[in-house]
Amino acid sequence: MESTSGDQATETTAGLGVGLVVLAWLTQFLVGTDLFVVAPLLPAIAASLDVSPASTGLLITVFSIAYVVASPFAGWLSDRKDRATILVWALLLFSVANIATALAPNFGLLLVTRVVAGVAAAATGPTVYSLVSTRARPQARAQVLAVVGSGLLTALWVGAPAGSLLSQHVGWEATFVILAAGTFLLALPNAFAWRNAPRSVSGTPKEPVTDGRTGRGVAMSGVAVTTLWAFSVYSLYTFLAVALHADGRATAVTWLLVVYGVGAVIGGQVGGRFADRAGAVRVTRSALALTAVLEAVVALVYPVTWGLACALGLFALAGYAFFPAQQRHLVDMFPDRATGILSWNNSALFVGLSLAGAVGGQAVDSLGYPTFLYIGAAAAVAAFLLAGRRPGRPSGRPALP
Numbered sequence: 001m002e003s004t005s006g007d008q009a010t011e012t013t014a015g016l017g018v019g020l021v022v023l024a025w026l027t028q029f030l031v032g033t034d035l036f037v038v039a040p041l042l043p044a045i046a047a048s049l050d051v052s053p054a055s056t057g058l059l060i061t062v063f064s065i066a067y068v069v070a071s072p073f074a075g076w077l078s079d080r081k082d083r084a085t086i087l088v089w090a091l092l093l094f095s096v097a098n099i100a101t102a103l104a105p106n107f108g109l110l111l112v113t114r115v116v117a118g119v120a121a122a123a124t125g126p127t128v129y130s131l132v133s134t135r136a137r138p139q140a141r142a143q144v145l146a147v148v149g150s151g152l153l154t155a156l157w158v159g160a161p162a163g164s165l166l167s168q169h170v171g172w173e174a175t176f177v178i179l180a181a182g183t184f185l186l187a188l189p190n191a192f193a194w195r196n197a198p199r200s201v202s203g204t205p206k207e208p209v210t211d212g213r214t215g216r217g218v219a220m221s222g223v224a225v226t227t228l229w230a231f232s233v234y235s236l237y238t239f240l241a242v243a244l245h246a247d248g249r250a251t252a253v254t255w256l257l258v259v260y261g262v263g264a265v266i267g268g269q270v271g272g273r274f275a276d277r278a279g280a281v282r283v284t285r286s287a288l289a290l291t292a293v294l295e296a297v298v299a300l301v302y303p304v305t306w307g308l309a310c311a312l313g314l315f316a317l318a319g320y321a322f323f324p325a326q327q328r329h330l331v332d333m334f335p336d337r338a339t340g341i342l343s344w345n346n347s348a349l350f351v352g353l354s355l356a357g358a359v360g361g362q363a364v365d366s367l368g369y370p371t372f373l374y375i376g377a378a379a380a381v382a383a384f385l386l387a388g389r390r391p392g393r394p395s396g397r398p399a400l401p
Contacts, residue, residue, distance in 0.1 A: 016136055016144060023189055024128050025151040027091070030182045031124050032155030034098065034117065037163035037175060038063070044172040049107045056107075059114050064354050066118025068347045074123035075343025083127050083339060084194040090123035091187040098180035102173040125152070126346050130339035131194050133331045139276055142283075142328035146272025149324055150265045157261025161254075219341060221386060222330050223348040225284070228383035229326075230352025232291055233319045235376030236298060238353075239360050240312075243302075243369035252305050259309050263316030271321025272328070280329035283321065285387050290318035292380035299373035 042056040078086040097117035104110035129145060136144040163175040237260065241253045267287075275283040294315040301307035327342060334341040356376075363372045 016132065020132075020135070020193055021144065021147060023186070023193055024132050024148040027087075027128050027183075027186055027190065028125065028148055028151030029155050029159060030179060030186065031094065031121055032152035033159030033163060034094070034176075034179050034183075035063070035121065036156050036159065037179075038114075040161070040164035041167055041172045041175065044167055045110070048172065049110065051107045058111060061354075062111050063114045063118040063121075064350050066115045067122045068350045068354075070119040071122035071126065071343040071347040071350075072340070074119075075126050075337075075340035078123065078127050078130065078339040078343075079337050083131050084190065086123055087127045087131065087194070088187045088191045090120050090127065091183045091190060094120035094124060095180040095184040095187070098176040098183070102176040102180070122343065122346070126339050126342040129327060129342050130331075133327070133338055133342075134335070135194075141331065142272040142275035142280060142324045143269075144272070145327050146268040146324035149272075149327075150268050153261065153264045153268060153320065156264070157258055218333050219344065221389065222326065222333075222341070223344055225288075225383045225387050226326060226345050226348035227352040227355075228379045228386070229288065229291070229319075229322055230349045231356045232295060232352075232376040232380040232383065234353045234356040235360055235379070236295060236315065236373055238357050239364050239369055239372070243364070249305060256305075256309055256312060259313045260316045263313040264320040267317035267320035268324055270317065272324035274321070275325035275328050280325045280332065281387065283325035284329065285384055287318055287322035287325065288380050288384035288387060291315065291322065292377045292384065294318055295373050295377040295380060299370040299377075302370045302373075 038059055042059070045059070046052060046056045074086070074090075094117060097113050097120055100113040101110060101117065104113055128148065132144055132148050133141055163179075166178070167175050240260075241257070244250060244253050244256070271283055271287060294311060298308065298311040298315055301311050327345065330341045330345055331338045359375075360372060363375065
């Protein structure tokens with residue numbers, strides 16, 4: 001596939017110009033930073049608005065609920081309208097929501113701004129993935145999805161800590177103002193860049209599984225597998241810092257999270273590359289099996305910090321290898337409804353994440369953190385079994401070379 005200029009030197013091996021990949025990565029990074037930076041800012045927000053730290057947790061809850069509810073509708077709309085236009089309006093709405101967050105005079109209005117931010121994020125992430133996947137060469141679709149997705153993972157261990165550090169010097173409000181400026185500036189290049197990028201149509205299924213009982217089964221299976229995977233992964237991540245603080249290992253939290261974040265980024269790249277070569281379903285099942293085993297290993301070596309670090313890195317590598325392969329599988333199955341199915345997939349991720357947080361608090365208190373990890377491992381086993389019941393590639397789609 002050639003670029004509009006005909007100069008293939010400006011293209012990546014995935015068939016996308018480097019500029020488009022960088023633009024998509026930056027978009028995911030800024031949106032991801034906004035998502036992950038709220039948690040470390042909660043104590044400062046509580047002190048500023050004179051509310052209890054426990055109450056500020058609602059900021060994360062309402063964002064997640066808004067995302068889950070709005071994402072399917074945003075995906076449905078994006079598949080029927082111009083995706084680039086939807087993305088631009090979502091980024092502008094995101095910018096307005098962040099300015100409003102910084103200016104909110106009380107906690108009630110702050111909750112409203114986070115609902116608006118959740119709606120904007122629901123229309124941003126899946127649309128970016130869809131724009132990328134429909135323009136990448138089929139032979140490298142999962143690989144380029146992994147590269148773009150690494151922007152979100154990088155926000156986890158770079159963007160959020162940086163925003164937290166910034167807030168200590170200039171206040172938490174400044175963090176959201178900077179994020180608002182960033183998403184506003186990204187809206188302009190996103191408005192024009194995608195319109196000039198041709199679609200990749202080679203390799204699209206001749207008879208995609210989008211109708212009837214089989215199509216519904218694939219969609220429901222995909223959503224369920226992602227929810228179980230997210231529960232497994234975020235059971236471990238959500239309560240790791242809390243458990244280490246309780247054990248007197250607070251000084252190890254930062255570098256252990258960096259190990260986890262680096263493992264997640266590498267895992268996404270490995271998973272995307274292998275999904276393009278060995279098949280998406282095969283990679284998702286392998287990643288889920290390894291996730292289950294390594295989560296149990298983390299539970300066993302948890303008391304030993306260096307052993308925990310090694311196990312965490314391997315767990316993140318295996319766990320996050322799943323996601324780009326899962327995205328590739330869903331796009332291959334539903335090429336004409338890519339944004340919609342990816343929106344449902346992202347909603348499923350947030351449902352699993354929310355369930356991990358809701359169930360985990362009481363479970364960790366009653367069972368202990370290491371024991372709770374075995375429940376997460378069991379969820380990964382259930383996801384592995386469910387993933388094995390779906391077809392490996394759409395009808396009519398030839399095997400990749």
